[in-house]
Amino acid sequence: MYSAEFEYYRATSVAEAVELMRAHPGAKLLAGGHSLLPQMKLRVSQPAALVDISRAAELSGITLDGEMLRIGATTTHAALAASPVVSEHCAILSEAASLIGDQQVRNRGTIGGSLAHADPAADLPTVIVALGGTLTAASAAGPRDVLAGECFVDLFTTALTEGEVLTRVNVPAYGAGTGGAYAKHRHPASGYAVVGVAAIVTVSDGRCTRARLVVGGAQPNPVSASASEAALEGQPLNEATIAAAAAQVAQALPNPLSDHYASADYRRQLATVLARRALVTAAERAAER
Amino acid sequence: MRQSVTINVNGQRHTQEVEPRLLLAHFLRERLGLTGTNLGCDTSQCGACTVLLDGQAVKSCTVLAVQADGSSVTTIEGLATNGQLHPLQQAFWDNHALQCGFCTPGMIMAATDLLRRHPDPTEAEIRTGLDGNLCRCTGYENIVKAVRSVAEQSS
Ligand SMILES: Cc1cc2nc3c(=O)[nH]c(=O)nc-3n(C[C@H](O)[C@H](O)[C@H](O)COP(=O)(O)OP(=O)(O)OC[C@H]3O[C@@H](n4cnc5c(N)ncnc54)[C@H](O)[C@@H]3O)c2cc1C
Ligand code: FES
Ligand code: FES
Numbered sequence: 550m551y552s553a554e555f556e557y558y559r560a561t562s563v564a565e566a567v568e569l570m571r572a573h574p575g576a577k578l579l580a581g582g583h584s585l586l587p588q589m590k591l592r593v594s595q596p597a598a599l600v601d602i603s604r605a606a607e608l609s610g611i612t613l614d615g616e617m618l619r620i621g622a623t624t625t626h627a628a629l630a631a632s633p634v635v636s637e638h639c640a641i642l643s644e645a646a647s648l649i650g651d652q653q654v655r656n657r658g659t660i661g662g663s664l665a666h667a668d669p670a671a672d673l674p675t676v677i678v679a680l681g682g683t684l685t686a687a688s689a690a691g692p693r694d695v696l697a698g699e700c701f702v703d704l705f706t707t708a709l710t711e712g713e714v715l716t717r718v719n720v721p722a723y724g725a726g727t728g729g730a731y732a733k734h735r736h737p738a739s740g741y742a743v744v745g746v747a748a749i750v751t752v753s754d755g756r757c758t759r760a761r762l763v764v765g766g767a768q769p770n771p772v773s774a775s776a777s778e779a780a781l782e783g784q785p786l787n788e789a790t791i792a793a794a795a796a797q798v799a800q801a802l803p804n805p806l807s808d809h810y811a812s813a814d815y816r817r818q819l820a821t822v823l824a825r826r827a828l829v830t831a832a833e834r835a836a837e838r
Numbered sequence: 839m840r841q842s843v844t845i846n847v848n849g850q851r852h853t854q855e856v857e858p859r860l861l862l863a864h865f866l867r868e869r870l871g872l873t874g875t876n877l878g879c880d881t882s883q884c885g886a887c888t889v890l891l892d893g894q895a896v897k898s899c900t901v902l903a904v905q906a907d908g909s910s911v912t913t914i915e916g917l918a919t920n921g922q923l924h925p926l927q928q929a930f931w932d933n934h935a936l937q938c939g940f941c942t943p944g945m946i947m948a949a950t951d952l953l954r955r956h957p958d959p960t961e962a963e964i965r966t967g968l969d970g971n972l973c974r975c976t977g978y979e980n981i982v983k984a985v986r987s988v989a990e991q992s993s
Contacts (some may be wrong), residue, residue, distance in 0.1 A: 550880050556839055557858035579905075586900050587882050589859075599858070603904065627894070631955075651970025652951065653885060656894040657901070690846070740969075782951050 552589035556598040561810045563687050563716055566602050570712040571689050573598040578714060580623050580662035583654055604616075608716060610663070613638060622716045624659025626673075630655060638722035640834070641729030643746060645676045648733050650740040661715045664700070667707045667770070669806060670741035675702050675765030676731055678773070679747035682720040688713040701770035727751045728834030732827040733821050734766075736810060742766040743811050744819040746798075748827035750786060754834045757790075764798065764823055767805045767816045774801040777824065786832035795825035843907040847872065848916030856903045863898035865906075866913055874914040874943045878972070885971030888944035889913050895951035897970070914943035917950070925988045926950060935984035937975035940946045945971045949985045958989050 556573070560566035570576055576598035579585060602608055608623040611632050620629070620641050627637055629646035636643045648662075649655055649672050663673045674697070678685075682697040686709055698731040700708045709715060725728070727793060729749040733742045744766040751759040760781040762774040777794040784790040798820050805813040805820075840855040847870060854869055866872045866889065878886035880899050887899040915922035923931070928944050934955040936942045945968065952959060952967035959967060964985045965978070973981060 551861075552859045557841060557902070559904075563932055582902070582905065583882065583900055586902070590880070603905065651885070652967060653888055653895050653897045653970045654882070654950065656891075656896055656951075 550590040551587070553595040555589075555596055557601065558598060559601045560605050562605055563607060563714060566600055566605060566714045567687055567689055567712070569600045570714065573600070575776060576600050578602055578665070580659040580665075581625065581657040582662075583650075583658040584662060584666040584668065603659075603715065603753055613722065616722050616724075618642075618720050618722055618770075620660055620720070622715045622717060623659045624661075625657035626658045626660070626663075627652070629660060639680065639720055639729075640723075641680070641731050641749065641831075642673075642720065643731075645672045645731040645733075645745075645747070648672060648731065648735070654740070659719055664697075664718065665709060665715050666705060667701050667703075667705050668741070669704055669769050670736070670739075670743070670766050672731070672733065672742050672745050672765065675742070675745050675763050676720060676747045676769040678771045679722075679729070679749050679761045679763035680720040681761070682718055683714055684709075685717040685719065686713045686715050693717070694719075698773070704769040717823065723838065724751065726753050726790055726835055726838060728831045728836070728838060730827045730830035730834060732823040732830070734823060744823055746820060746823040746827045748824065748831040750781070750828065750831045752786060752832065752837050755785050757784055757786050757832075760794075760828075762794070762798070762828065764801065764820045764824070767802050767820050769794055769806065772801050774798045774820075774824065776800050781828075786828070786835075788829075791828045791832065792826055795821050795828060798824045841904055841907075843903055843953050845903070845906050845908075848908040848912060858902060860903045861899055862891075862896075862901040862906050862911070865903040866898060866911070869947050872913050872915050876911070876940055876943060878940065878944075883972070884941070884944075885948060886941055886944040887970075888947040888971065890947055890951060893951075893954070895948045895970075912947070912950075916945060917946070924950075925991060926953075926984070929984040929988045929991075930981070933980045933984040933987060935976060935980040941971060941975075943972040945973065945981060949988075952985070953988065958993050959985070961986065 577596040878884035
């Protein structure tokens with residue numbers, strides 16, 4: 550299948566990408582191409598030009614900077630999944646990356662592309678929101694940081710503006726007593742998350758001091774299950790407290806997505822079950838650190 | 839606007855003028871006549887079009903030829919050396935790991951990447967490692983056996 554015609558430009562730096570986007574209205578950034586190219590082949594998307602950022606060296610790579618992990622936007626899912634730094638300091642991210650699609654998809658797809666695309670069934674937006682990450686973006690107006698929790702506005706819609714280049718994802722490294730887990734119900738054909746739940750808990754003196762529980766795939770954007778989070782704080786993490794918290798997840802899902810594979814009710818049920826599983830695993834991992 | 843690309847395919851450099859929308863799969867099949875790389879779904883699902891791009895398995899129906907400019911590509915035609923089948927090709931033959939053979943080139947290229955990363959994979963690791971490749975004939979059993987047998991030979 551051929552896409553509609555387009556012009557192709559390759560940016561070797563962020564500055565060049567910003568300038569190319571400014572000079573070519575209607576252009577789209579091309580990272581791994583694993584969301585954009587399938588859409589272009591189906592002619593759902595027909596950009597006049599593509600600005601390929603996959604070769605801009607400053608956009609890739611993972612560094613630990615004090616308490617923060619900084620991940621370049623074009624870092625591939627495969628690189629995230631295989632990174633010893635990520636599995637040591639923010640294991641939920643390598644866990645989620647390793648569950649994306651298949652090996653070929655992970656070899657091409659990038660974290661920046663996944664976040665900018667904001668597919669409700671994607672895995673990384675859910676995890677980055679749960680981690681309380683920030684996204685650094687560049688444009689002619691200069692760089693700025695966007696809170697992940699405020700970035701995912703709607704289906705396929707983010708707070709990034711036209712022409713803005715997401716350059717880096719910043720997430721805090723786990724502190725003492727912190728553990729996380731991502732639990733996903735894979736769509737059997739596509740591999741995407743029908744529902745995915747990210748849980749991150751911190752335990753001190755046998756009690757939960759902080760809990761983050763975020764559900765993706767159920768609503769148009771990742772949502773925090775605030776009632777469940779509040780129910781866990783100050784409690785010991787055991788089967789009973791976790792089940793009680795998971796039972797409140799549905800409150801955060803007022804109008805779940807519904808399609809021929811999974812109805813709204815089924816998605817609510819999945820979210821409840823996956824929340825319990827993710828919390829159990831996160832609590833076990835927190836106890837080991 | 840056509841652009842010039844230089845892609846090293848199976849050890850040979852090819853420089854050609856291409857439209858940006860030309861897919862790597864079509865570049866290989868139509869420009870270079872390397873028809874071992876198959877197009878099954880053309881929607882990034884089936885893995886029949888898998889090739890190695892700078893050593894990593896990718897679906898060539900979802901990569902533009904211009905994205906591969908300056909890179910090295912290995913296709914199924916590039917695996918045999920001096921008329922000797924690659925160990926994976928031989929193992930697929932020996933284990934009856936193909937029936938119609940349509941999925942086989944992609945399956946073998948994906949397995950090459952898998953064995954590079956995990957030289958001694960368990961059966962479960964082989965199954966998840968190859969889950970980007972669909973086979974409508976074999977039921978996968980003999981494919982898994984073939985990949986396991988290569989791991990055993992080299993360990
Ligand atoms: C068969 C298949 C299975 C998949 N399964 C899953 C799955 O299970 N889970 C999952 O989460 N995803 C899945 N994906 C999607 C995959 O993770 C994509 O790679 C990802 O969603 C997009 O990343 P990309 O680098 O390919 O982006 P592209 O396709 O290159 O770009 C996507 C969009 O983001 C924009 N963009 C890209 N980079 C930037 C940037 N730095 N700044 C601003 N905008 C940018 C582009 O302009 C475009 O609009 C699957 C894809 C396929 C083909
Ligand atoms: S033809 Fe490329 S994945 Fe099916
Ligand atoms: S052998 Fe026929 S599709 Fe695999």
